[in-house]
Amino acid sequence: MLFNKKITAGLTVAAMLPVLAACGGGEEEEAAVEPGETITIFQTKVEISEQLEAAAETYEEETGVGVEVIGTTGDDYFQQLQIRLSNGTGPSIFSLQNATVAERLESYVYDLSGEEFTENIAPGMGLMLDDRLVGIPYGVEGFGIVYNKDLVDPEDIADYESFVSTLEEFNEQGINGYGLSQEAYFLIGHMSNYPFSLQEDPVEFMEQVTAGEVTLAETEEFQRFGEFMEAIRANTPSPLSVSYDQQVGDFVAGETAMIHQGNWSWALLEDFGVDFEVGLAPFPLEGNDKLAVGVGSNWAVNAEKEPEEIEAAIDFLEWLHTSEEGKRIIVEEFGFIPAMTNIEAEGLDPLSQAVLEASNSGETIPWSHNYYPANVVPNDFAPAAEEFFVNEDMTGDEFIENLDAAWQNAVE
Amino acid sequence: MGSRKSKVGWYLLFTAPLLIIFTIVVIVPFLIGIYYAFFDWDGIAANPMEFVGLENFSTLFADDRFMQSMWLTVLFTVLSVVSVNVVGLAFALLVTSKLRTANLARTMLFMPYLIGGLILGYIWQFVFLDVFTLVGEVTGLESIFFNWLNNETFALFALVFVFTWQMAGYVMIVYIAGIQGIPGEVVEAAKIDGASNWQRLTRVTLPLLMPAFTISLFLTLSYGFKIYDVNLSLTGGGPANATELFAMNIYNEIFGYGNYGYGQAKAIMFFIIIAAITLTQVYITKKREVEM
Numbered sequence: 001m002l003f004n005k006k007i008t009a010g011l012t013v014a015a016m017l018p019v020l021a022a023c024g025g026g027e028e029e030e031a032a033v034e035p036g037e038t039i040t041i042f043q044t045k046v047e048i049s050e051q052l053e054a055a056a057e058t059y060e061e062e063t064g065v066g067v068e069v070i071g072t073t074g075d076d077y078f079q080q081l082q083i084r085l086s087n088g089t090g091p092s093i094f095s096l097q098n099a100t101v102a103e104r105l106e107s108y109v110y111d112l113s114g115e116e117f118t119e120n121i122a123p124g125m126g127l128m129l130d131d132r133l134v135g136i137p138y139g140v141e142g143f144g145i146v147y148n149k150d151l152v153d154p155e156d157i158a159d160y161e162s163f164v165s166t167l168e169e170f171n172e173q174g175i176n177g178y179g180l181s182q183e184a185y186f187l188i189g190h191m192s193n194y195p196f197s198l199q200e201d202p203v204e205f206m207e208q209v210t211a212g213e214v215t216l217a218e219t220e221e222f223q224r225f226g227e228f229m230e231a232i233r234a235n236t237p238s239p240l241s242v243s244y245d246q247q248v249g250d251f252v253a254g255e256t257a258m259i260h261q262g263n264w265s266w267a268l269l270e271d272f273g274v275d276f277e278v279g280l281a282p283f284p285l286e287g288n289d290k291l292a293v294g295v296g297s298n299w300a301v302n303a304e305k306e307p308e309e310i311e312a313a314i315d316f317l318e319w320l321h322t323s324e325e326g327k328r329i330i331v332e333e334f335g336f337i338p339a340m341t342n343i344e345a346e347g348l349d350p351l352s353q354a355v356l357e358a359s360n361s362g363e364t365i366p367w368s369h370n371y372y373p374a375n376v377v378p379n380d381f382a383p384a385a386e387e388f389f390v391n392e393d394m395t396g397d398e399f400i401e402n403l404d405a406a407w408q409n410a411v412e
Numbered sequence: 413m414g415s416r417k418s419k420v421g422w423y424l425l426f427t428a429p430l431l432i433i434f435t436i437v438v439i440v441p442f443l444i445g446i447y448y449a450f451f452d453w454d455g456i457a458a459n460p461m462e463f464v465g466l467e468n469f470s471t472l473f474a475d476d477r478f479m480q481s482m483w484l485t486v487l488f489t490v491l492s493v494v495s496v497n498v499v500g501l502a503f504a505l506l507v508t509s510k511l512r513t514a515n516l517a518r519t520m521l522f523m524p525y526l527i528g529g530l531i532l533g534y535i536w537q538f539v540f541l542d543v544f545t546l547v548g549e550v551t552g553l554e555s556i557f558f559n560w561l562n563n564e565t566f567a568l569f570a571l572v573f574v575f576t577w578q579m580a581g582y583v584m585i586v587y588i589a590g591i592q593g594i595p596g597e598v599v600e601a602a603k604i605d606g607a608s609n610w611q612r613l614t615r616v617t618l619p620l621l622m623p624a625f626t627i628s629l630f631l632t633l634s635y636g637f638k639i640y641d642v643n644l645s646l647t648g649g650g651p652a653n654a655t656e657l658f659a660m661n662i663y664n665e666i667f668g669y670g671n672y673g674y675g676q677a678k679a680i681m682f683f684i685i686i687a688a689i690t691l692t693q694v695y696i697t698k699k700r701e702v703e704m
Contacts, residue, residue, distance in 0.1 A: 079667050086457040104670070107458035240562050240651060241541050304458070379668045387652035390564060410669075 038066030039313045042084065042091035044077040044297055045138065047267065051333040055326075059319060065312055085304075092313040096127060096135045096300040098370035109134040110303035110310060117318045120342040122359075127298040135298025136317060139336025142280070142293040142355030142364070143190050143262030149277035151175070151257040159284050160228065167235040170257050178232050179259040180239035181247035187239060188385035189369055189377035191229075191260060192403070193292055194285045195221035196368035203371050209404075210373070210411045216404045217397065224286055226396025229388065238389050248272065263337070263351035264296075270349070280354040291358045294367025295339060373410040380406030448676040455672035468677035477653065478678060481661040482685075484568065488657060489636035491572045492579070496632045497625075499580040504587030505613075518588070522581040529578060533645025536574045537561065564654035567647050571655055574642055579635065583628040590624030591617065622701040630694055637686045658682050 041052065049072065056067035070091060072080070078101065084090045085108055096102050102109055111132040112118055118126065118133055127135030145157065156166045170177035180187055198221045199205040208214045216222040242250075248265055250256040252272040259265075260283070269278065282289050301313045320326040327343045330336050337356050338345055345356060358364050369377065384402040388394050449468055453461040472478060503521050507514045524532060540561050548557030560566035594617060602616050640659040643649065649656035649664070656664070662682060666675030 076667075082456060086455070104454065104456060104459075107456075238562060241559055374670060375668050379664065383650065383652045386650050387564075390562060390651045 037312075038068060039092040039309060039316060040068045040070055041093045041316075042070040042072065042081060043093070043095040043299075044072060044097070045095070046072060047264070048334045051329065055320070055329045055333065058325060058329075059316060062325075063315075063319075065316070067316060085302075090302050090304060092302050092305050092309050093317065094300055094302060095138075095297045097297055099127065099129065100371065100374045102127060102129045102134050102300070104374060108300075108302055108304055110301035112136065112301065112314070115314060115318065117322050120321070120340045122339045122341055125295055125339040127295070127300075135300045136321065137295040137339035138297045138299065139295075139330065139334070140293055140339045140355065140359050141262055141264060141296045141337065142291045142358060143260070144291045145178075145258050145281045145283055146251070146261040146265060146351065147258040147279050147281055148251065148254065148256075149279050151254075152279075152281075154279065154281045157258070157281060157284055158289070159287050160224070160231075163228070163284050164231045164235075167231060171235040175254075176236050176250065176256040177258060178236050179242065179247045179250060179256040180232070181242045181244045182240050183244055184378040184382035185369075186244055186247070186260070188381045190262070190292070191283075192225075192377075192381060193367060193369050194283050194288065194365075195219070195225040197292060197365040198286055198288060202366060202368040206368070206371055209407055212408075216407070217400045221286055222400045222403075223397065226400045228285060228396075229399060230396040233389060233392070240386060240389055244268075263349070263355045266349040266351045267335070278350055280351050288365065290363050290365045291355060292367055293355055293359050293364035294370060373407070376407065376410040380410050445676050446680060448673050449680050451673040452671075453673045454670040455666065461673075464673070468674045469681070471674070472677060472681060477656075478661060480653070481656050481658055484655065485637060485658040488568060488571060488575075488639070489633060491569075492575045492636045493629065493632045495572060495576045496579045496583055496636075497628055499576055500583035500628065501587050503580060503584040504591055507584070508588055508591045518584075521584055524578050524580075525582045527578075529639075529641030530645045532574060532578055533642045536570070536577075537646055540570060561647055562651055564651055567651060567655045571639075571642060571646060571657075574646055575636070575639065578642065579632060583632060586628050586631075587621065587624050590621045594620045622697065626694060626697040626701065629697060630690055633693055634686060634690050637682075637689070 041056070043052070049069065053069045056069050059065065059067055077095070078097075081090075081094055085105070090108070096105070096109065106129065109129065109132075111134065113131075113133040118136060121133075121137065122140075125137045125140065126133045127137065147154070147157070151170075152166070155162070157163045167177035180191070195216070196202050196206065199219075205214070209216060239247075245268070247256070247259050248261070248268045249272055251259045252269060252274045254276075263280070280291065282291050299317055301310055301317070303310070305313070320330065321340055322342065327338075330338060330343060331345050332347075335349075335352070337348065337352050337359070345352075348356060381403065384399065384406045387402065388399040450463060450465060451461045452464045452468075453459070503517075507518045507521070511517065527535075540559050544557045545559055548554040551557065560570040598616060598620070599612060602612050607615065638659055639657060640663070643655065643657050643660050647655040649660050659682075662675050662678045665671050665678060669675075
């Protein structure tokens, strides 16, 4: 009997061992590596994952510092990052989408202001939190109306009247004049940017909206924007059943004459074998003739790591932005339009070329959506836009009122 | 005497690992979740947690979007419990009748359950988008065959439809087991007494199937309330939040708006509601079960 008891107890402990071992495993592994010998990168842009891994290998060969790139799925990047930061497995380098996100992660972002190589960042392109530089831009990106040069003359979409009559003409011919797609940013996120960016000081304007001093509905740019949206809804098929891929695919197939997209869509256009000339035109809200150019994402360093690891992470970023190989990778492998003055860009695709030219000449409007309340686009703007496209009797003014309500809900 | 004690030891041996795992992955997180529900916190460890007492729970009832989501979930669950069980029972009666292809039919009808909600959602998204609109154009019945997912009312019906498609095969198995458990002599006796097919179904089969009803209703009720995968892949809560059910509302509150504490409060409420409804259902149907 006693014997039996002992066996049972022993077996119970034995059965528990694997469980306990599994829990302890992670910590042991980490302790074995000296801080600063390897760094980890977790970033949001799926398109450059493979290229970044290759760059990491090159760096490891050159310097002996291990670089581990953690796979990303894109969509739920911020949640994944949040989980990693909270449970202590946070990466040494991560991406910060914009100022709103930086504010939320304030205790994790390292101040990069003192680093020499950051002086090369193009004016106004560094991600600032108060007066600290917390993010190094990936590169500049721009969006506007991507149009088929065989079908559209940019002069035909230079103001509201011509834009609408062009849409009507295409509608009669059975061609989709203006394609949006169902994903939150491509449905309304980027579009909603225009009325904000056309304000004299967009950031100040947004603060006033948040404070309730001014409403979108009473602002002229928004009223005109509502009219544009009405015209788009009246003359094109519903974007709610169109995905990003389909939107670009239909454009390549010649079934859509214009889509609202950015220079990033070139990769997909090329994949689909686009065989006509493509141009990038400004969205003509209130006669706007400038492209919206901004920074899509930024490299940031995790301030909660050991000093050695922070040092190693900064070294990697410095290598990426100053060495010949690093600069080549940014331009040729990642396909970024550099936001650093010390990096030359050559051989860009037509869309990126248009963005670069606009950026160099300074004829651009900013990306206001980088200063929106956190997640307002997927959380509140997208449902409002869906409602607008579903209910044909909703007017543009009502839509703008809904955007007002959405904004207030997000800043609550 | 000795054998009894060693038996206890054996029980311990086999249940202990499971108990430990259950405690770690279910009980502990559940308790931590209750704790978080009393705080105002955005889920980022380094940011401050502010104790707000019961405020999260009191704001719940003034939250229109949450209330709408609750109403939608109830509507969805009621509709799907009815349709899943009716269809499932019909399938079960069909494949237990003298049908030549009964075995094949059984497998085919169970298939959708094996595919999994996420993939099923994407498949049906395609069906609603392309097949439905095509059928509508060809037959001219455009008032029935259009893209349901872009209509605020029909999107919910689309969810019910796909959920039924998925679950009917599963409850069918439960009903089949129930039907096969009905003794042949009872049915035989009814037949000899001159009971018609309909009378045999309503007076003999269905009352004896009450245990199967208990299980099936419980399963569909709780699955219906908790549904997330089909919701996510088929409609994503759209259009305009018209199909944002409970689980998705909680997910969006926590990860979309970053209100961790408030989202937890919703989750606790969600748990209480599901527990109350399913336990009541089990209690009621249990009472109606016929003891042989």
